[in-house]
Amino acid sequence: MDEAPGLSDQYRTASPWPVFVALGIPISELGLLFGLFPLAVGGLLLFCGSIAGMLKESGYVESTIRSLVVLSAILFAFGGALAFTEINLVTRGYATIAAAALLLVGGVAFELFVWDNKQAI
């Protein structure tokens, strides 16, 4: 503020990701709680994808793919625990695993096609 009083009304700051992180949480919670497969998958994708985007944007990580891999590993572990241990919440477990797989595929695709494109320009 001190350097540039008055400037603050020119919206120094914006990021598209927070809204979607915030939307991803309730959607995935609803999906997992009520066992609604598409909501669970979509919500987790939205949540993890936005986290990855935000990490990249803020410069906490160098590459998007690495955070996506980590996030998808966490989901794999969580989904596996739900589906294949005595917790035995099979639908929810598979939904989480599906989200993990999609995240991984999406990450690789993004890395191969989209990101390279941008670098080239």
Place this chain on the structure above:
Amino acid sequence: MEVNGQLALTVLMGVFLITVAAWLARIEDWRSYTPLAGGGAVGGTKEQYVSEEKPSGLIRWLTTVDHKDIGMLYGVYSLIAFAVGGLMVVAMRIELADPSMTLLSNTFYNSLLTSHGITMLFLFGTPIIAAFSNYFIPLLIGADDMAFPRINAIAFWLLPPGALLIWAGFFPIPDIIPAQTAWTMYTPLSAGVGSGNQMNAGVDLMLLGLHLTGVSATMGAINFIATIFTERNEKVTWANLDIFSWTILTQSGLILFAFPLLGSAILMLLLDRNFGTAFFSVDGGAILWQHLFWFFGHPEVYILVLPPMGIVSLVLPRFAGRRLFGFKFVVYSTLAIGVLSFGVWAHHMFATGIDPRLRASFMAVSLAIAIPSAVKTFNWITTMWNGNIRLTTPMLFCIGFVSNFIIGGVTGVFLASIPIDLILHDTYYVVGHFHYIVMGAIAFAGFAGLYYWFPIYTGRMYQTTLGKWHFWLSMIGTNLTFFVMVLLGYGGMPRRYATYLPQFATMHQLATVGALILLVGQMIFVWNFVQSWLEGPKVEDGDPWDLGEDNLTTAEWTWFERKLQTAVTDGGEEEEAELATDGGETVTDADDE
């Protein structure tokens, strides 16, 4: 049918995700050709973490991570929630104008009761505080922004879905009914046990919504702790940190310990309801819920009251023409309340038959917590004593705060005494007690802040006469409604009922009249607020309250003054000189507030 539903849901979800992705791609593209300020170096400069120029309109509000914008969003959100919760209770009070069931069914009354409580505490109370703290803490401590601007935005955006989930039972969704558990969500009722209808998914949705607001509050708290510890300007030391920042810091600490516990308890309840666990259905499960809930619940009441106390400690001295009396002791009492508030929770459980020795110790701590609260009260009174008092609207609300807080606090001390509590527990006396605090004090401090800083966040001035009408109607309405409730409690009227014995009718009617007076006052407020924001006279003076005359200017007004001047001169050169001749202080001084 089943499969069709799933299919539809999948398609919907897919379309939604693709839309989001497309939208993000556009934003990201647009960002890639926005020149980066600060040299445009691609790398780790601090400036680069957010774009410097922003879109206009709706997109600006959806993407903002500026602490002031987020403060405004919190403010709008909480005022909408206040209106919703307020209209709910107006319906309830009208129902209570006669002893039998007339306007609302008993179950609908219970639904409104539940939603009113949760809305006011979690969707109005906590967010209105966050509105002030987001906007003003960085200004007061001379920070550029919050420590984690994006987390800040996430914390806000969790709230609208939270509200929708909490209110979901009222929407016309097939097979979903509103929760009727009351805000305390006591098991076994809330676990869906028994012949009632609380197994309904509406309760799950409410629990999820509550969970979201808890996550939001926790994120905000972490952010404030980090900001106040690490982002202070070097001129702002612990010794001259302002009182509002102290209360927000303490409040954030309380949130950090209290809200995650509520979140866990809610998850356990959800597991009990949906996945057949038995946390709360085994022997002792019901009392377990009460312990978990109140271990959160009592600190929550101080989470709600400490920052309003900070606002009053900040605003009241400005219009008394002197510094806050005993600044240090106000800070110490804030910290003392913060610590003690975790040691009193079982005063909500005196009537449950817990061990009498435990009860006695909780009684002792509950009485002890009255001491730091009284220290603050005496300090406010002493600050005004012989002061040069200016009865502006924010000052009136501050004085109203002190007055109502005294009644709310004293009734609380009585409740903390076991023999008295055993008689008054679950009567309207309790309702009177905590409404003196939550309406009479917390909401009043909120109004004080809204009026006091109105010029800063709108650039305009409100209409003073309407402000005074708002105050007096609120003050009279609050005291009529809630004092009558104290008396109703003495008479033995139990709380949370839609119907009652005819002997209580007169009192209840008085309370309803009080609530309607409050309603009129708030309608005036809304009109004044909106109309002045759009058409009020523009504030040209950076010191509209003439704080400079008493040397009581604080950092946010200095900032505002500079902002007005740069807007006019479009250059930073003369600022310093002008400021010095204005008589205001350029830096926040030690012991200033």
